[in-house]
Amino acid sequence: MKSTLLKSGIDRLTTIIKIPSFNFPTNRFRSLRKGTVENDRSLVLSPFKAMVQKEITDHITNWRFIILFAIIALACLGTLFSTLSDGMKVLINDNSENNFFFLNLFTKSDGTLPPYFVFVGFLGPLFGISLGFDAISSEQNRGTLSRVLAQPVPRDSILNAKFLAGIIVISLMLFTLSFLVMGAGLIAIGIPPTAEEFMRIIVYTILSIVYVSFWLNLSILFSVRFRQPATSALLGIAVWLFFTIFYPMIANLIIKGYEPSQYATPRAIYFYQKLKFYLVQIMPNELFDEITSAILVPSVRSLGPLTMEQMQGAIPGSLPLGQSILLVWPQFTGLIALTLLCFLLSYILFMKREIRSRG
Amino acid sequence: MADKSIDIVGLTKKYGEHVAVDNLTLSVEKGEIFGLLGPNGAGKSTTILMVLGLTEIDSGSVKVCGIDSSRYPLEVKRKVGYLPEDVGFYTDYTGLQNLMYVARLNNIPIEEARKTALETLAEVGLEKAKDKKVASYSRGMRQRLGLADVLIKKPEVIILDEPTLGLDPEGVKKFLQLIVDLSRKKGITVLFSSHHLHQVQQLCDRVGIFVKGKLLAEGKISSLAEQLFSKNAHTLEGIVAETEKPSLSLKELTQKMEQMEGVAQVEMRDKRFVITSKKDISVPISRLVVNSGYGLHSLSKKEYGLDDIYHQYFQEEKQI
Numbered sequence: 001m002k003s004t005l006l007k008s009g010i011d012r013l014t015t016i017i018k019i020p021s022f023n024f025p026t027n028r029f030r031s032l033r034k035g036t037v038e039n040d041r042s043l044v045l046s047p048f049k050a051m052v053q054k055e056i057t058d059h060i061t062n063w064r065f066i067i068l069f070a071i072i073a074l075a076c077l078g079t080l081f082s083t084l085s086d087g088m089k090v091l092i093n094d095n096s097e098n099n100f101f102f103l104n105l106f107t108k109s110d111g112t113l114p115p116y117f118v119f120v121g122f123l124g125p126l127f128g129i130s131l132g133f134d135a136i137s138s139e140q141n142r143g144t145l146s147r148v149l150a151q152p153v154p155r156d157s158i159l160n161a162k163f164l165a166g167i168i169v170i171s172l173m174l175f176t177l178s179f180l181v182m183g184a185g186l187i188a189i190g191i192p193p194t195a196e197e198f199m200r201i202i203v204y205t206i207l208s209i210v211y212v213s214f215w216l217n218l219s220i221l222f223s224v225r226f227r228q229p230a231t232s233a234l235l236g237i238a239v240w241l242f243f244t245i246f247y248p249m250i251a252n253l254i255i256k257g258y259e260p261s262q263y264a265t266p267r268a269i270y271f272y273q274k275l276k277f278y279l280v281q282i283m284p285n286e287l288f289d290e291i292t293s294a295i296l297v298p299s300v301r302s303l304g305p306l307t308m309e310q311m312q313g314a315i316p317g318s319l320p321l322g323q324s325i326l327l328v329w330p331q332f333t334g335l336i337a338l339t340l341l342c343f344l345l346s347y348i349l350f351m352k353r354e355i356r357s358r359g
Numbered sequence: 360m361a362d363k364s365i366d367i368v369g370l371t372k373k374y375g376e377h378v379a380v381d382n383l384t385l386s387v388e389k390g391e392i393f394g395l396l397g398p399n400g401a402g403k404s405t406t407i408l409m410v411l412g413l414t415e416i417d418s419g420s421v422k423v424c425g426i427d428s429s430r431y432p433l434e435v436k437r438k439v440g441y442l443p444e445d446v447g448f449y450t451d452y453t454g455l456q457n458l459m460y461v462a463r464l465n466n467i468p469i470e471e472a473r474k475t476a477l478e479t480l481a482e483v484g485l486e487k488a489k490d491k492k493v494a495s496y497s498r499g500m501r502q503r504l505g506l507a508d509v510l511i512k513k514p515e516v517i518i519l520d521e522p523t524l525g526l527d528p529e530g531v532k533k534f535l536q537l538i539v540d541l542s543r544k545k546g547i548t549v550l551f552s553s554h555h556l557h558q559v560q561q562l563c564d565r566v567g568i569f570v571k572g573k574l575l576a577e578g579k580i581s582s583l584a585e586q587l588f589s590k591n592a593h594t595l596e597g598i599v600a601e602t603e604k605p606s607l608s609l610k611e612l613t614q615k616m617e618q619m620e621g622v623a624q625v626e627m628r629d630k631r632f633v634i635t636s637k638k639d640i641s642v643p644i645s646r647l648v649v650n651s652g653y654g655l656h657s658l659s660k661k662e663y664g665l666d667d668i669y670h671q672y673f674q675e676e677k678q679i
Binding site: 046047050051054142143144145146147148149150151152153154354355356 | 404408411413414415433434436437439440441443445446447448449450460461463464465466505508512
C-alpha cells in the first residue's frame with residue numbers, strides 16, 4: 001500500500017507537475033487528488049522552476065540518494081536510541097551545571113556510538129559530494145546538455161538549478177533528521193525543548209546545510225571540470241580525506257616546529273597558540289566543528305585561545321543564542337566564502353566552455 | 360532581409376592555431392532545405408554551434424531570422440530547433456516526459472505543451488511508444504524523438520547535425536522523408552549537415568560543400584555540376600541498333616559524331632557510345648543516328664551526382 005502510494009506520488013511529480021502557483025492550498029489538494037487542473041492558463045511555469053523541479057525529482061528518486069539518506073538516518077537514530085536506552089543518566093548527570101537537556105541529545109552519547117553531530121559532520125560531506133559529483137558531467141555524457149542548451153534558457157540557469165535543487169534536497173534531509181531526533185527525544189524524555197534550545201537546533205541545522213552545500217558546490221565544480229564522473233567523485237572524496245586526515249597532520253608538523261620551550265616569553269606562547277588556531281581555520285570541517293560546538297554547547301565562550309586577562313571576571317555560565325551566533329560569525333562567513341568560491345569557479349569554467357554533443 | 364533565415368558573413372573560428380571555420384559567408388532562404396556537405400572535421404558542427412550562439416565567434420557575424428546570434432542567443436534559440444548528432448535523452452523518463460520537459464523549458468503552458476507533444480509524437484510516429492522509457496528506445500526511435508523534440512517549440516529554422524548517423528537505410532529514408540514533408544508543410548527552413556552525399560542529394564534544395572573550414576562551392580546540385588565540369592558538363596549514353604542497310608559504318612558514324620559542334624569526345628564500343636560535350640546535343644545526335652540508317656535503342660543523359668562533385672572537389676583539395 002505504502003509503496004503504491006509513494007509510486008503514485010513520484011509519478012505525479014515526474015509526469016506533469018500540476019501544482020497551481022497562486023491558488024489556495026485547498027484548491028491545490030483538490031487538484032492533486034483529481035489529477036487535473038482547471039485553470040492551466042495561469043500556470044505558466046518558468047523554465048528555471050521546471051529545471052529545479054526536475055533536478056529534485058531526479059535526486060529523490062535516485063538510489064544513491066535513498067541509500068545515503070537511509071545510512072545517515074539509521075546512524076543518527078541508532079545513536080539516539082543507544083543514548084536514550086541506557087544513557088539517560090549521561091544526559092541527566094551531565095546537566096548538573098546547565099539545563100540544556102535537549103541539546104545533549106545532539107552532542108552526547110554513551111560511548112558506544114558517536115553522537116549525532118559527529119555523524120552529520122562526518123557523513124554530511126559525503127552526502128554533498130554524492131549529490132553533485134556528476135551533476136554536469138553526466139548530462140554531458142548522456143548528450144542531454146547540448147539539447148538543453150539549445151533551448152531558450154540562459155546557460156547559467158543549468159548550474160543554478162543544479163545547485164538550488166541540491167540545497168533544497170539537503171535542507172529537506174537535514175531538517176527531517178533534526179526533527180526526527182527532536183521528536184524521538186521529546187517522546188523519550190518527556191520534557192519539551194525550550195524556545196532557546198529549539199532555536200539553537202534550527203540554527204545548527206541551517207549552518208549544517210551551509211556546510212553540506214559547500215561540499216555540494218565543490219563536487220559540482222569537479223563535475224564541471226572533469227568529464228568522468230568517477231574522477232570527480234574520487235577527487236571530491238580525496239579533498240574530504242585530505243581535510244579530515246592529512247591536513248591536521250601537516251598542521252601538526254608545522255605547529256611542532258614552532259613549539260616554544262617551557263621558559264619562552266608569553267608573547268612566543270601567544271604566537272604559538274594563535275598559529276595553532278589559525279592554521280586549522282581554512283579547513284571547512286574544522287570551521288563546522290567550531291560552529292557546532294558553539295551553537296550546540298551554550299557554555300562555549302570562545303573558539304580561539306584566550307589569555308588569563310580575558311578570562312578574568314568572567315562568570316561561568318551559558319551564552320544567549322545571539323552571542324553564540326556572534327561567536328561563530330567568522331567561521332560562518334568563512335564557510336559561505338568557501339562555498340561561493342567554488343560556485344564562482346564552476347560558473348567561470350562552465351560559462352566559457354564550448355558544449356558539443358558528446359565530445 | 361526578411362526572407363533570409365540564416366545569414367552568415369565572414370564567419371571565422373579558431374582553436375589556437377587551427378582554423379576551424381575560415382571566413383565563411385553563406386545565406387539560406389526561408390523555407391529552403393540547405394545541405395552542408397563535407398567530410399568529418401570540416402567545421403560543419405562548429406559552424407552550427409556558432410549559428411546557435413553556443414560558441415563564441417572570433418570574427419564575422421551570424422544572423423538567424425534577422426537576429427544576431429552572438430548577442431541574443433536566447434532569442435535565436437527560441438526560433439531555432441537544433442538536433443545535435445547523437446542526441447541524448449533522460450533515459451529514465453518516458454518519451455512524452457522528455458518532450459514535456461523541453462516544452463516547459465520553452466515556457467509553453469502545460470496543457471498546450473501536452474497537446475503539441477502528443478501531436479508531434481504522432482507526426483514522427485511514436486505515439487505508441489510515448490509512455491515507454493527512452494532507455495528502451497531503438498536508435499531510430501531516439502532520432503525521431505529528437506525530431507519531435509525539435510518540433511515541439513514550433514521553430515522557424517531547424518538545424519540537423521548528422522541526424523542520420525547510425526540509422527539503417529530504411530530508417531534513413533523514412534527520416535529524410537519526414538523532414539522534407541515537415542519542411543514543405545510548415546515552411547520551415549532546414550539546415551542539414553551531413554557527409555552522406557546521397558542523402559543530401561535526395562533532400563536538399565541547395566548544397567554547400569565545406570572542406571577544411573572553407574565553403575568550396577555553393578548552389579543547386581545541377582549548377583554545382585556545371586561549375587565543376589564546365590568543359591564538358593554533358594554526357595550522353597546510347598545504344599545503337601543495327602538495321603539491314605545502314606548508310607554509314609559504325610566507324611563513320613563515330614567520326615560524324617565527333618565532327619559535330621561542341622562534342623569533346625566520343626567513345627564507341629560495340630554499339631554503345633558515350634559522348635561528352637559542352638552543350639546538350641541529344642536531339643542532333645538522335646537525328647544523326649536515325650538518318651544514318653541505324654536504330655536507336657536508348658539514349659540517356661547522364662546527370663552528374665554529388666558523388667562526382669564530391670570526388671572532384673576532394674581531388675582538387677588534395678592537389679592543393
